[in-house]
Amino acid sequence: MEPDLRAAWLAAARAPEICAGLKAVYQVIADQIEARGPACWASGRCCNFETTGHRLYVTGLEAAYTLTRVNRPLAQADLDTARARGDCPFLSLNVCSVHTIKPIGCRVYFCDRSAQDWQKDLSERVLELVRKLHDRHAIPYRYGEWRGMLALLSV
Numbered sequence: 001m002e003p004d005l006r007a008a009w010l011a012a013a014r015a016p017e018i019c020a021g022l023k024a025v026y027q028v029i030a031d032q033i034e035a036r037g038p039a040c041w042a043s044g045r046c047c048n049f050e051t052t053g054h055r056l057y058v059t060g061l062e063a064a065y066t067l068t069r070v071n072r073p074l075a076q077a078d079l080d081t082a083r084a085r086g087d088c089p090f091l092s093l094n095v096c097s098v099h100t101i102k103p104i105g106c107r108v109y110f111c112d113r114s115a116q117d118w119q120k121d122l123s124e125r126v127l128e129l130v131r132k133l134h135d136r137h138a139i140p141y142r143y144g145e146w147r148g149m150l151a152l153l154s155v
């Protein structure tokens with residue numbers, strides 16, 4: 001990985017103005033979820049990537065935002081274990097252990113069928129907001145698979 005990308009994302013994830021911008025995007029999602037009320041059965045299905053064929057994609061900034069706020073640093077062994085299980089390194093007993101700092105995909109996606117009508121539009125809308133946040137602050141923009149992005153940032 002280009003070293004300046006990692007440094008740029010980690011620095012951006014710690015910058016108060018950028019964090020406020022990302023939190024504002026997360027709030028847009030929270031307001032929509034509250035208004036629409038999709039069901040979540042805490043099945044962990046959306047976090048079991050191999051079982052469900054579901055893939056989570058994030059920006060480098062989002063991955064850095066989570067990683068700079070976790071209670072304990074993510075080790076390569078955690079990622080290897082998650083890959084072997086086919087799920088997310090932050091999934092614990094079918095529950096997300098980083099609920100308040102998880103990325104956009106985890107906030108927008110619900111396996112509730114009633115969400116399928118609107119979650120694609122919401123996803124596109126908020127990703128556009130994140131793209132603009134990158135542009136405003138000259139943050140390098142990359143979009144990649146969750147565990148891959150975490151691995152790039154954890155080295």
Ligand code: SF4
Pocket residue numbers: 046047056088089090091092095096097098099102103106
């Ligand atoms: S961050 Fe949380 S919600 Fe997202 S895939 Fe991982 S465990 Fe699931």
